[in-house]
Amino acid sequence: MILNHIWGLYAHPMAEWKTIDEKRESIINSVTHILFVAILPCIAAYYASAHAGWSVGTRESIFLTQSSGLVLGVAMYVGILLGTFALAYLVYWMAKTFGAQPSFTQSLELSAYAATPVIMSGVAAFYPELWFVALVFLAGVAYSVYLLYAGIPVVMHIPEERGFLYASSVVTAGLVLMVILMAATAILWTNGFGPQFMS
Template sequence: MALLQHAFGIMTNPAAEWISVRDDKSSFKQVFFSHVPFLALIPSLAGFYGVTQVGWSIGDGEPIHLSVNSAISLCALTYVALLAGVFILGEFINWMSRTYGVTDTEERRHHAGTALAVCVTTPLFLAGIFLLKPSMWLNSLAMITAGAYSIYLIFEGMPIVMNIDKNRAFMYSSSVITVGLVLMVTAMIGTVLIWGMGIGPVYID
């Protein structure tokens, strides 16, 4: 229930939800493991169904599908990458906190960094439901919209959760966004390397 409340709150009333996140006394493990493993299932399972059961078309051609075994491998790798990405982003937020004047205890900063990473990536996880229908335009629009809202959440939530003034929070948020972009590029490069090792998609008619 807490998972649904946080996911719903961050999408509908972020200002109030950030205060709730700031006042939450949950540990790092509770924050991470009660949210991310479940949210990461959304794009992974939706993507699996989309590429194996629905397929995608190029022009007026017949839909292209991936084999089940190939899709399982790729979706499993995606799931692990999503878990790792949120964890690493949270660690970077925590690591940069002293630079931007966060004075909370180490435990509190660790909780706040992880909570921020979980909350700002929630729109991207939820947008993964659109992978049920593989379409470059639909999926791109969904991810761009979710990404824009995630950026808004970072700037909105940083001064509240980290309890710092807006000027420092702006610079802090900009740094977090830069780290997020670097992680995304790293994931793309990793995907290319994995495909180059022969663990790429296997198509079926």
């Protein structure tokens, strides 16, 4: 079932990771989960940028044109999907170093469910105050990192000590991925692919 583990990951994460590991769902379930979860923050970002306007301090709200907001929403959706699949590949690629032998499905499951809080934090854009969105995003990142540290030993079937090192490596690689995505965005924006603002 789509989204069947979200509540458990928030309410009782360790028990939910064990359930995820025991059920061993298909790759289609993990892909469907991430396809659905990634839609919500993109809708919120489109609404905030094209209709509500971003508020930065005491200055006047900033609006994008609807077409520009739509393009950015779609780009955000693609970025979330690519980021999740890249993280899954990194989890899979680094596994042998730490004595784990997961399938790519297990790696994608771990990545998709661990990334859910940080992805869902984008829903905060429905209240487009920069400070509020930043705080919710930081909370989402913190909880996603916690889920990753809690989930790796369970899903990868390795001791907690090795799981800690493995998770630390994945978090570092994830931060590098985030920096690459931000740099690519900045390069595209400065080369004519930036958003159009309402005057």
